[in-house]
Amino acid sequence: MGARAVLAAACCALASAENHAVIVAGFSGYNMAYSIQSSMNDVWHRLVGRGVPQSNIVALMFDDAKDSGFNPFPGQLFTFPGNDSRDVRHGTVIDYTGASVTPERILAVLTGNATAAGGKVLQSGPDDDVFVYFMSHGDEKVFHVDKEPLHAADLHAAFEEMHAKKMYKQLVFHIESCFSGTVIAGLPDNLGITAVSSVNDTISSMWNCPHFGGGTVHGVNMHNCLTGVFEFSFFNLVGHSGDATKSLTLG
Secondary structure (H helix, E strand, O other), X not given: OOHHHHHHHHHHOOOOXXXXXXXXXXXOOOOOOHHHHXXXXXXXHHHHHOOOOHHHEEEEEOOOHHHOOOOOOOOOOOOOOEOOOOOOOOOOOOOEOHHHOOHHHHHHHHOXXXXXXXXXXXXXXXXXXXXXXXXXXXXXXXXXXXXXXXXXXXXXXXXXXXXHOOOOOEEXXXXXXXXXXXXXXOOOHHHOEEEEEOOOOOOOOOOOOOOOOOOEEOOEEOOOOOOOHHHHHHHHHHHOOHHHHOOOOOO
């Protein structure tokens, strides 16, 4: 199944039965994380817009890019350029911010361990569909949570625990980072998970940004990357077309 079809299912077909999502923007700062944080906020709005209850979404993000002194629009984040671009940070509910965003907390949220997480966690069941969205920087078999590594082996173990606990009927895992292909490589085939990475195990992903150095928002050049090229291409294809209403059964 192609990446576009899988992501269309993730963002668009999550409108049947009981649907849940865990979305993570895993890096801090303005220059290093603007696109990471803006993209996650955009995904939050798209999920809610397609009927996923806010109560069923757990969002983790450092949430500092919007308040950076480098941000020409304090308190706001934008994913697309143009004079009609909307602030995607407005209205988003973030459950964990700043220092509370750690590899350990992400794993606790995924596995429904409220004691370890100390707050909101995924509370899905065997008949539910779950969308897990990760975006950050990365290295081989590592998803960066700022300066801390979330190792692929630990993430795989969390998915195996979710499967054993019957926390989903279908799970779509989307990851965008450098070397994200190495994070999903080796994920057991018997977990019922559809995993999509932005790149394979040899390619740098994050700075292939469609607007780097030229993303103009409301007449102001942001001098930054607004979103990753993987996100930009997908949402232009699906998010702004009639195809966004189509559903797709994964299996």
